[in-house]
Amino acid sequence: MLVKTIVDEDFTNYKKPSMVIGMPRCTFKCDKECGRQVCQNMPLATAPDIDVDIDDIIRRYLNNSLTQAVVFGGLEGFDTPNELFSFIYRFREYSDDDIVIYTGYTEDELSQEMRMLSVFRNIVVKFGRFIPGQQPHYDEVLGVNLASNNQYAEKIS
Numbered sequence: 001m002l003v004k005t006i007v008d009e010d011f012t013n014y015k016k017p018s019m020v021i022g023m024p025r026c027t028f029k030c031d032k033e034c035g036r037q038v039c040q041n042m043p044l045a046t047a048p049d050i051d052v053d054i055d056d057i058i059r060r061y062l063n064n065s066l067t068q069a070v071v072f073g074g075l076e077g078f079d080t081p082n083e084l085f086s087f088i089y090r091f092r093e094y095s096d097d098d099i100v101i102y103t104g105y106t107e108d109e110l111s112q113e114m115r116m117l118s119v120f121r122n123i124v125v126k127f128g129r130f131i132p133g134q135q136p137h138y139d140e141v142l143g144v145n146l147a148s149n150n151q152y153a154e155k156i157s
Helices: 029-034 054-062 081-091 108-117
Strands: 005-010 018-023 069-074 098-102 123-127 137-139 144-146 152-155
Touching: 005 054, 018 054, 018 081, 054 081, 081 098, 081 108, 108 123
Parallel strands: 018 069, 069 098, 098 123
Antiparallel strands: 005 018, 123 152, 137 144
C-alpha cells in the first residue's frame, strides 16, 4: 500500500486516539476551486511515497494499546480508492474499530463510494473542500474543529 506517512498515535483528528495514514495522491480540488494554493497538506504531496504492507500497518495498529481508530487524512483517500478499500476490507478481518476518512469531496460526488462503505461497520467520513476565510466550527461526529462551514462528518455505517 502506498502512503505518504503513518502516525501511530494522534489525538487531534478524531475524538478517539488514532493511527493516521496519509494517502499518496490528491487532485488538489480545493486549490483549483479557490484559484490559489490553500492546501495545508501541500508539503506532504512532495514527500516520497512509502510502500508498506497492509498487514504490517494493521499489526502496528493492533499492537498499540492506545489507538481506538484509524484516520485517513493528509492527501485524498478517494483519489487512490483501491488502496483505501483494500485496507478497509483487510482491517475489518481483525477489528471493528472506527475508520475515519477525511475527504475534500462532497457527499454527492461520492455516492457510489458511500454505498460501498455502507457494508462496513463504524465508518465515518468528513466531507467538504477547504474554503479560506471561514470560521472554524466544532463537528460533533469527529469531536474536533473543522476549518470551513461546508465541512462536516457523518457516520456512514
